[in-house]
Amino acid sequence: MLAQREETVAKTSDAPPAAAEAALEVAGVTHFYGKRRALDNVSFTVAPGTFTVLLGLNGAGKSTLFSLITRLYVNRSGTIKIFGYDVAKQSGEALRRLGVVFQARTLDLELTVTQNLIYHAALHGIGPFEAKRRMVDVLARAGLADRAGEKVRNLSGGYIRRVEIARAFLHHPHLLLLDEPTVGLDIKARADIIAQVRDLVATEGLGVLWTTHLIDEIAPSDCVVILHQGKVLDKGVASEILARSGAPDMRSAFVKITGADISQGDAP
Amino acid sequence: MTSLTTTQAAPARGFTLAQYLICMGGIVWREALRFVHQRGRFISALVRPLVWLFIFAAGFRSVLGVSIIPPYQTYILYPVYITPGLMAMIQLFNGMQSSLSMVYDRETGNMRTLLVSPLPRWYLLTSKLLAGAAVSILQVYAYLLVAFFWGIEPDSLWGYVAVLPALMLAGLMLGALGMALSSMVRQLENFAGVMNFVIFPMFFASSALYPIWKVQEGAPWLATVCQLNPFTYAVELIRFALYLQVDWLSLAVVSGCLVVFLAAAILAYDPARGMLIRRGGAAE
Numbered sequence: 177m178l179a180q181r182e183e184t185v186a187k188t189s190d191a192p193p194a195a196a197e198a199a200l201e202v203a204g205v206t207h208f209y210g211k212r213r214a215l216d217n218v219s220f221t222v223a224p225g226t227f228t229v230l231l232g233l234n235g236a237g238k239s240t241l242f243s244l245i246t247r248l249y250v251n252r253s254g255t256i257k258i259f260g261y262d263v264a265k266q267s268g269e270a271l272r273r274l275g276v277v278f279q280a281r282t283l284d285l286e287l288t289v290t291q292n293l294i295y296h297a298a299l300h301g302i303g304p305f306e307a308k309r310r311m312v313d314v315l316a317r318a319g320l321a322d323r324a325g326e327k328v329r330n331l332s333g334g335y336i337r338r339v340e341i342a343r344a345f346l347h348h349p350h351l352l353l354l355d356e357p358t359v360g361l362d363i364k365a366r367a368d369i370i371a372q373v374r375d376l377v378a379t380e381g382l383g384v385l386w387t388t389h390l391i392d393e394i395a396p397s398d399c400v401v402i403l404h405q406g407k408v409l410d411k412g413v414a415s416e417i418l419a420r421s422g423a424p425d426m427r428s429a430f431v432k433i434t435g436a437d438i439s440q441g442d443a444p
Numbered sequence: 445m446t447s448l449t450t451t452q453a454a455p456a457r458g459f460t461l462a463q464y465l466i467c468m469g470g471i472v473w474r475e476a477l478r479f480v481h482q483r484g485r486f487i488s489a490l491v492r493p494l495v496w497l498f499i500f501a502a503g504f505r506s507v508l509g510v511s512i513i514p515p516y517q518t519y520i521l522y523p524v525y526i527t528p529g530l531m532a533m534i535q536l537f538n539g540m541q542s543s544l545s546m547v548y549d550r551e552t553g554n555m556r557t558l559l560v561s562p563l564p565r566w567y568l569l570t571s572k573l574l575a576g577a578a579v580s581i582l583q584v585y586a587y588l589l590v591a592f593f594w595g596i597e598p599d600s601l602w603g604y605v606a607v608l609p610a611l612m613l614a615g616l617m618l619g620a621l622g623m624a625l626s627s628m629v630r631q632l633e634n635f636a637g638v639m640n641f642v643i644f645p646m647f648f649a650s651s652a653l654y655p656i657w658k659v660q661e662g663a664p665w666l667a668t669v670c671q672l673n674p675f676t677y678a679v680e681l682i683r684f685a686l687y688l689q690v691d692w693l694s695l696a697v698v699s700g701c702l703v704v705f706l707a708a709a710i711l712a713y714d715p716a717r718g719m720l721i722r723r724g725g726a727a728e
Contacts, residue, residue, distance in 0.1 A: 246560050250716045264716075269457060272562035280553030283475070286481040291474075298470020299561035299568075301463025 197260050199224045199351040199383025201247070205254030207240055214240040218254070218405040222383045222399070224350060227374060229394050229414075232388040232403035233436060239279070241403070242355045245385075246276055258351055272300065275344035280353040283337055285329040289320065289339050292328060293346055301349040307346065310321075314342040318372055324340045334365025339374055351383045352376065358390065391426050404434040450485050452650035459563060467563050468571040475575035476724045478545075480584070487582045493530035494590060500527050513655055515687035517599075527596055528683035529652025531584045531607075535615045536675065540643055542572075543622030550626075559713075566710045573623060573706070577615030581635065584611055610685035614678040620705035621674075627712030650676040674701040 199325055200222040207215040215237045222228045230240050236295040244251045247263050247270075256263045283292050288339070290311065297307030316319050318338045328336060344352055358366040370393060376382045386393070390413065394400060394414050401411040410417055411431050414426065423429035479486065501523040512519060549555040558568055588604065591597075598604070623637060647653075649669045656676070660667040670676050674697060681694035 208466075209552070225463070243514050247715050248556060248559060267715075268459065268562045268564065271560060274560070276556075276560050278553050278556055280556075282553040282557045284478070284554065288475060291477060295470050295474045296557065298466050298473070299558065299563070301459050301563065303462075303466045 193352060194394065196222075198222065199226075199258040199259060200261075202245070203252050203255050203257075205244065205256060207237075207253075208252055209240075211278065214405070214406050218403070218406070218408050220401045220408060220411050221373045222385050224383045225342060225377060225381040225401050227377050227386065227395070228399040228401065230385055230401050230403060231389070231391065231394070231430065232387070233434075235391050235405075236403045237355070238388075239355065240406075242279075242353065245353060247271060247275070247305060257300070261416075273346065273350050275349035275352045277337070277340045277345065277352070279357075279359065283328045283336060283339060283343070286327070288325055288327055289315070289331075290324045290365050292339070293343055297344050299323040300361070301313055310346055310348075314345050315406070317345075317375070318342040319368075329402065332365075333369060334361050337365070337369050338372060343370065345376060345380075345382075349382070354384070354386050356387055356389070356395065358388065363435060366370050372393040380384075391430060394426055402430065402433055404436065409433050455707075457507055464563065464567065467561065467567070470577040471558075471568070471571040475572075475579055479579045479688040484494045485541070486537050486583070488588055489534060490590070492537065493524065493534055493587050495524055496526065496530055496533070497594065497596075508555060513657070515684045515689045515691075523594075524596055525655070526653055527557060527591055528678050528686055529647075529650070531587065531611070531682050532614060532618075532652060532675065533647055534583050534587060535577075535580040535611065535618050535678070536643060536646060538576065538583060539615070539618030539620075539622040540638055541622075541640070542576035542579075542619055545628035546623060546626040565713060565715070569623065569710055569713055570706070573616055573619045573709075576619040576622075578613055580615040580619070581608070598686045598688075600688060602689055606688050607685040610681045613695075613698050613702065615703040616681060617674065617705060620702055620709055623709035624705050624712055628711065644645075646673060650679055652676075652679045674698065675686075675698060677701075698716050 182384050198221040199342065202221070203219050205215055205218045206213065207318045207346065218237070218241065220228075230238055230241070243249060243415075245256055245258075245263065247267050250264045258270040259273050261273070263270045263388070284295070288306075291312075293311050294304050294307050297304070297310070300343065302310070311324065312321070315324055318341060320335065320338055320342060323335065323339075341352075341354070352373070357369055357373075361369070371435070373384055373386065374395075377384050382412045396413075396418075398414050399412065400417055402409045402417070410420070412420075415435075418426060418429050421429040423432050456508060471636060480654040488554075492613070505522050516524075546555060549558070558572070559565065561568055585604075625642065650673050656670050659670060677688050677691075677697035680691050681698050684691040685693065
């Protein structure tokens with residue numbers, strides 16, 4: 177009886193508050209480092225159950241935006257809301273609904289996969305017994321069921337990323353943020369990780385914000401936000417952006433919109 | 445679902461006391477695990493004071509005569525005198541080492557995992573501090589065990605119990621100092637600077653190695669510095685507690701410094717100001 181009630185409590189608190197609410201709402205965000213303007217009046221939203229790509233070259237302001245959304249520091253102008261909760265003012269409520277995969281590897285290499293996940297769960301107020309119960313599910317989803325007892329140091333780069341994605345989902349967030357998650361991975365590992373995240377969007381209705389500078393990671397039905405030199409130059413469904421720009425493919429559309437020279441360097 | 449999950453059924457808003465405790469428990473647990481895995485750190489934490497005890501103190505045994513000063517009731521040997529100083533030294537090193545690990549964590553991104561937790565940031569930092577202090581206390585007791593077999597023990601074995609709260613307070617104070625400093629250290633390499641400019645002066649200009657009245661005879665200015673050094677009070681707090689006494693002045697100074705250093709650390713890691721914003725530019 178009691179157990180049943182808990183089940184319902186858990187369900188209601190896990191469900192997004194309101195259907196119309198944006199998973200992530202970035203409105204008029206400007207940010208300076210000293211005198212350098214890193215972000216200039218950036219606005220966009222991520223709807224629940226969508227895969228949104230934040231596309232931009234290195235130095236476009238993606239990492240700054242990421243730091244602001246995760247409240248590493250607070251923005252001075254504009255607002256960032258996660259399911260209606262202001263990151264700066266109601267940070268606890270905002271951050272508990274958010275799962276993050278940082279660009280840098282953030283697992284503790286000396287500890288096992290299980291130990292890392294238990295630690296992460298504790299940071300969200302989830303005890304070790306519940307954490308182990310959830311772990312079975314998230315690791316199976318990530319195809320890591322047999323790796324739970326292994327030291328992270330012994331895992332390959334691709335596997336580490338998958339553990340990080342599994343970890344980010346452990347506290348059942350409704351919004352998942354991934355900062356260039358495929359950097360430094362081979363083609364197979366990249367495809368695996370994209371599939372893992374797209375599966376979460378499809379089966380769990382998660383809102384995902386995926387930052388990248390790699391254009392081939394975009395599917396036609398994805399939402400895309402093009403960030404260039406701190407400004408949002410275009411946003412919308414990928415196929416619409418493509419049609420609007422009149423370019424034959426996304427790559428040329430990106431060049432046309434941003435005017436960037438991507439013929440050299442680590443271009444998309 | 446088992447009954448174990450009762451405390452974990454999250455409220456729709458806010459966090460329960462149990463969730464706060466789970467979070468703190470997780471942070472302490474991780475710190476302990478890391479400590480166990482870094483066996484080299486444990487060994488060097490143990491060897492360092494033992495070198496002082498076995499070599500330095502033995503060499504100075506007859507050079508320095510220590511007369512009867514509180515809390516001692518008889519003439520004591522030099523190794524007995526410096527034992528509380530070495531206990532505090534272990535905690536000083538550990539406090540600075542945790543600050544090193546925070547700089548390291550910041551560089552590798554582990555720090556961000558901590559800071560993205562939905563619990564209040566001051567609580568996360570305090571938990572981290574508590575974890576560091578707990579590890580330093582383990583190190584101190586390991587040292588006391590070796591010292592015991594070397595023939596150094598307090599008058600009463602209860603001293604080992606009475607010293608625990610003093611160690612907790614001193615460990616937190618030194619850890620908070622390290623945390624506040626960690627926000628100013630830009631990179632890992634600068635730790636050598638912390639060593640030269642913080643650890644050594646604090647340790648040498650204190651009552652850890654020589655009683656202040658003795659310093660007063662030779663170098664009055666140094667005695668004044670010692671009396672202004674918070675580390676002196678950590679040492680004295682531990683020394684008196686080991687002999688089942690409370691040195692109220694030390695207790696007041698250590699507690700006061702803890703509050704000030706902790707406030708500085710929390711301010712330094714505050715999202716709206718402090719070093720994270722200034723450092724942000726480097727993230728790109």
